[in-house]
Amino acid sequence: MFELDLRSRAPIYEQLVEKIKELIINNVLKPDQQLPAVRVLASELTINPNTIQKAYRELEYREFIYSIPGKGSFVRPAIHENSTARLQTLENELSRIVSEMQYLGATPREIITLVKTQVSKNGGGSMDD
Amino acid sequence: MFELDLRSRAPIYEQLVEKIKELIINNVLKPDQQLPAVRVLASELTINPNTIQKAYRELEYREFIYSIPGKGSFVRPAIHENSTARLQTLENELSRIVSEMQYLGATPREIITLVKTQVSKNGGGSMDD
């Protein structure tokens, strides 16, 4: 279910965080859906349970999931308030990336086309609230 | 001139790399302009010269600067034809960011407007070679 690159220099727990985040954002994992139990996922991926634990803790901290002691971890429904800080960060990242793409020779048109394609890809899903 | 966050998790040399990269991309540091000498920058930022050198070497690998032993380090004029791999990486990052922004409630229109503003900011400058 989760493809990990054990050869990557990115820590495994970080890769897990990104993968799960992506699944949540793309609505593959639905709100309030339960995530696989730590031990189950650990044995499936044949990695250390501590590593899974760390990833889940990180996702909780970043408000993508919530955990109920004794019951498990669940996808947190997206709350679109209080996220202005995170949005600001993302906007800065986006600006940085666009600048670098232009520096490397990408034309404004190419970049805008790319973004339009991307937003419509998501917009066709369930994101256009 | 360069602000560093010594408490950040990101390594100092990596922060330096990003800062300088940004200055080059935004044409604050012009092509062939000399960068501050390793020791000078080290004493200004009160960090170890080896750390600066590591950052400079990293920038050299990434083809943003070139260093001539005995003379100094200089901004490398952007030619960058074979950077399709890097562009691909940036496109992926961009897609990821756009998705997360939509998840956090940003509308397609907002995002596209943001990108348009950004590209024209650079295009209006001196990036349209």
Place this chain on the structure above:
Amino acid sequence: MFELDLRSRAPIYEQLVEKIKELIINNVLKPDQQLPAVRVLASELTINPNTIQKAYRELEYREFIYSIPGKGSFVRPAIHENSTARLQTLENELSRIVSEMQYLGATPREIITLVKTQVSKNGGGSMDD
């Protein structure tokens, strides 16, 4: 295992890079095989761990190995499609060397025989992927 010439003008880390590169190219170090740990190799060669690490990092940049923090450094399987630039460099070096050999009296036949012997040595091994 690795012989170093501490009196050579070539930096230690560069010598190490060349030695290891050679072992990888000649398939003595197999794909995904683990390299000696930084500290282990350092104590074996009685040189500073930082120097070993510099060599390993260099090899990583040049795509001969990959390092995973906390796990180790490993031989990178050769895929190397986009190495036309490197191949061009090698072709130039080869031309330069052949010219100098002829200048020193080597006959075309001798040189071609030498090259044929060399390519079949590798081809007869395990390089014919």
Place this chain on the structure above:
Amino acid sequence: MFELDLRSRAPIYEQLVEKIKELIINNVLKPDQQLPAVRVLASELTINPNTIQKAYRELEYREFIYSIPGKGSFVRPAIHENSTARLQTLENELSRIVSEMQYLGATPREIITLVKTQVSKNGGGSMDD
């Protein structure tokens, strides 16, 4: 006459040595022909005379030129004896390069064709003694 890359990290004197060596090998500079005087060349290339001096000294050491105090420096006629050591070095370099080219995907046929082209290029000149 000599193109130098002042942006290269290779020392200027080293670049000079290589350039002159090449001109001698390719018979552009003929045996016993006088090389430009140090000061003349220095002002032509707008570099420090000491740098030229160092290059000439190096070429003398490597037996490509000879200097007569008070008269100048001259191309040394190629002596094809005593050069077995140098030839051995070149053969080793050649083997190393051929191996790396094969590792990067060059086929034996490609390599041999390349070498044949190169030797005939020189052989058509004045090298086939």
Place this chain on the structure above:
DNA sequence: GTGGTCTAGACCACA
């Protein structure tokens, strides 16, 4: 235990 980062301080080659 692994690789990675950083400091302090020394020495070298090049121009």
Place this chain on the structure above:
DNA sequence: GTGGTCTAGACCACT
């Protein structure tokens, strides 16, 4: 003066 190399030794994050 410049960048580059190297050492000794400390500390950190990941598994």
